[in-house]
Amino acid sequence: MKKDSNINNIRHSLAHLLAMAVVENNPKAKLAIGPTIDNGFYYDFELSKPLGEEDLPKLEKKIKHYIKQNLEFKQLKDAELKDQPYKDELIKGLEEKGETLSYYQSGDFIDLCSGPHIKSTNEIDPNAFKLTKIAGAYWRGDEKNTMLTRIYGVAFETKEELDEYLNMLKEAEKRDHRKLGKELGLFSFHKEGVGFPFWHPKGTILYNELKNFIREENEKRGYGEVMTPIMLNKDLWVTSGHWDKFRDDMYFSKIDDEEMAVKPMSCPGGVLIYKEGIHSYRDLPLRYSEFGLVHRHELSGVLHGILRARAFTQDDAHSYCTEEQLNGEIINMVDYALDIYKALGFDDYEIFIATQPEKHIGESDVWELATNALEESLKEKGLEYGVKEGEGAFYGPKIEFNIKDAIGRNWQMGTVQVDLSMPGRFNAEYTDKDGNKKTPVMIHRAILGSMERFIGVLIEHYAGAFPLWLSPVQVKILPITDAHKDYARQVLTKLKENNIRVELNDDNETLGKKIRQGKVEKVPYLLVLGDKEIDDKKVTVEGRKDYKDTMSVDELVEKLKEEIKNKS
Numbered sequence: 001m002k003k004d005s006n007i008n009n010i011r012h013s014l015a016h017l018l019a020m021a022v023v024e025n026n027p028k029a030k031l032a033i034g035p036t037i038d039n040g041f042y043y044d045f046e047l048s049k050p051l052g053e054e055d056l057p058k059l060e061k062k063i064k065h066y067i068k069q070n071l072e073f074k075q076l077k078d079a080e081l082k083d084q085p086y087k088d089e090l091i092k093g094l095e096e097k098g099e100t101l102s103y104y105q106s107g108d109f110i111d112l113c114s115g116p117h118i119k120s121t122n123e124i125d126p127n128a129f130k131l132t133k134i135a136g137a138y139w140r141g142d143e144k145n146t147m148l149t150r151i152y153g154v155a156f157e158t159k160e161e162l163d164e165y166l167n168m169l170k171e172a173e174k175r176d177h178r179k180l181g182k183e184l185g186l187f188s189f190h191k192e193g194v195g196f197p198f199w200h201p202k203g204t205i206l207y208n209e210l211k212n213f214i215r216e217e218n219e220k221r222g223y224g225e226v227m228t229p230i231m232l233n234k235d236l237w238v239t240s241g242h243w244d245k246f247r248d249d250m251y252f253s254k255i256d257d258e259e260m261a262v263k264p265m266s267c268p269g270g271v272l273i274y275k276e277g278i279h280s281y282r283d284l285p286l287r288y289s290e291f292g293l294v295h296r297h298e299l300s301g302v303l304h305g306i307l308r309a310r311a312f313t314q315d316d317a318h319s320y321c322t323e324e325q326l327n328g329e330i331i332n333m334v335d336y337a338l339d340i341y342k343a344l345g346f347d348d349y350e351i352f353i354a355t356q357p358e359k360h361i362g363e364s365d366v367w368e369l370a371t372n373a374l375e376e377s378l379k380e381k382g383l384e385y386g387v388k389e390g391e392g393a394f395y396g397p398k399i400e401f402n403i404k405d406a407i408g409r410n411w412q413m414g415t416v417q418v419d420l421s422m423p424g425r426f427n428a429e430y431t432d433k434d435g436n437k438k439t440p441v442m443i444h445r446a447i448l449g450s451m452e453r454f455i456g457v458l459i460e461h462y463a464g465a466f467p468l469w470l471s472p473v474q475v476k477i478l479p480i481t482d483a484h485k486d487y488a489r490q491v492l493t494k495l496k497e498n499n500i501r502v503e504l505n506d507d508n509e510t511l512g513k514k515i516r517q518g519k520v521e522k523v524p525y526l527l528v529l530g531d532k533e534i535d536d537k538k539v540t541v542e543g544r545k546d547y548k549d550t551m552s553v554d555e556l557v558e559k560l561k562e563e564i565k566n567k568s
Helices: 005-025 053-068 085-096 159-175 177-183 201-220 234-240 267-275 323-343 364-381 451-462 482-497 511-520 531-536 553-566
Strands: 040-046 074-076 103-106 109-112 129-138 147-155 231-233 251-255 258-262 286-295 311-321 349-354 386-388 398-404 410-419 441-450 475-479 502-504 525-529 539-543 548-551
Touching: 005 040, 005 053, 005 103, 005 109, 005 147, 040 129, 053 129, 085 109, 129 159, 147 159, 159 451, 177 451, 201 286, 201 311, 201 323, 201 441, 201 451, 231 234, 234 258, 234 267, 267 286, 267 311, 267 441, 311 323, 311 451, 323 364, 323 398, 323 410, 323 441, 349 364, 364 398, 364 410, 410 451, 441 451, 475 482, 475 511, 482 502, 482 525, 482 531, 482 553, 511 525, 525 531, 531 539, 539 553, 548 553
Parallel strands: 349 386, 475 502, 475 525
Antiparallel strands: 040 147, 074 103, 103 109, 129 147, 231 258, 251 258, 286 311, 311 441, 349 398, 398 410, 410 441, 525 539, 539 548
């Protein structure tokens, strides 16, 4: 994926200026790495004296001072970095690979770096960057290594862009799925299972509504649903390639002295189901779907609520098809994904093709064939796409869908992956029209990806105010006084009989407090019941965006059913 080179160079250069400022403040600091990231940069340090959030404004002031000095960034072919063990380790690794060393100097500061950078600091708007936070990070991401201090910053070409981004961060903080998940009673995390979410009743309703939606859509599109075991023998994972390419991310156990692995993906088990039958070309494409619970050994430092957990369910599916059917299957899956995102309120998206990574199975010509199939399908649909070089799965290239949420953030969600290797590794076959045995193409497809992660995105996208069909509580009944409670219970019964998820708040509180509580709980519709409603045999309905109306209970039921049916 190509990035804007100028802003990327600005961010890269600011990472160096940050290191300059830290070293000036702490001359014994040990420098690790300082790359650019989305919207900014960071730098990792081993410090002899700690830094806190209160130190960030001081470091910003130093960086602005450097910017005003109009410092040049000069590339050097050789330099000496004294007492910098992390740089020494990086240099040794580069030399072992036969790569040319490169350094950059700005003022008196020199750092190991391949570049590129801006020519001088006058290209940086001193009011268009900000240091945002301090966090811990293990050297090389390995929890066995030293914990370093990571300082994050954001940077843009103009102050206006920075202000817009900072406002978005404030809005994102309000929408944080971890905060809302707790407030709305959806899920929790516990020290007894770090990284493993516990779903509460309301969260389980949301989870199952989303799952049932995908299940219904799968059935429309000819997918047969399967279930595969959560733990399988080591031999399976050796055959699939996971043992060599994915082992560091897996959990293991032993049963009857046999080494077993908890599944990180569902695809190998699905292939065993395919092999149970004898298949003709007339049976293809054969489509299986699975809501597969998988486990991956994520490092504790990268866990982030349900957006990055160690256990999650994928809305996985696999299509076994002939090479002639490949293009049509990919197009069907792309259409499917875009239909689902639109139905869930995501109209803005980007598409990427992720190509062959360094760690992979299969020959390059096979990868080229698979990548070409993805490209041709997107071109046939007239869809624009970018390329993420080397970011494919180890078994095949993939289409990635990045969706934009309500406050402008991009999320990588579903994938369509062409796999020309795994079916052959398992000796999966079908008989062609001439009676010859052939290996099918396998397409891996996930629309939501991780159910947990997608729900986390939904929570933040809707700020917890879900559309009616997804809301754990769809209606809350608010009788004004004790005299109205009997009628409230009659309305409650009627709504429950029509499968509306409804609660009754008959606490001895003021109506105003009950309404405020209902809004805090993000309930789509509040029903206010008083003398007038009882006399008229109606309900007063208050909804979001200042919606208010009075209607009979039957009219309300029809309105709710229609809205749920249309997933409005």
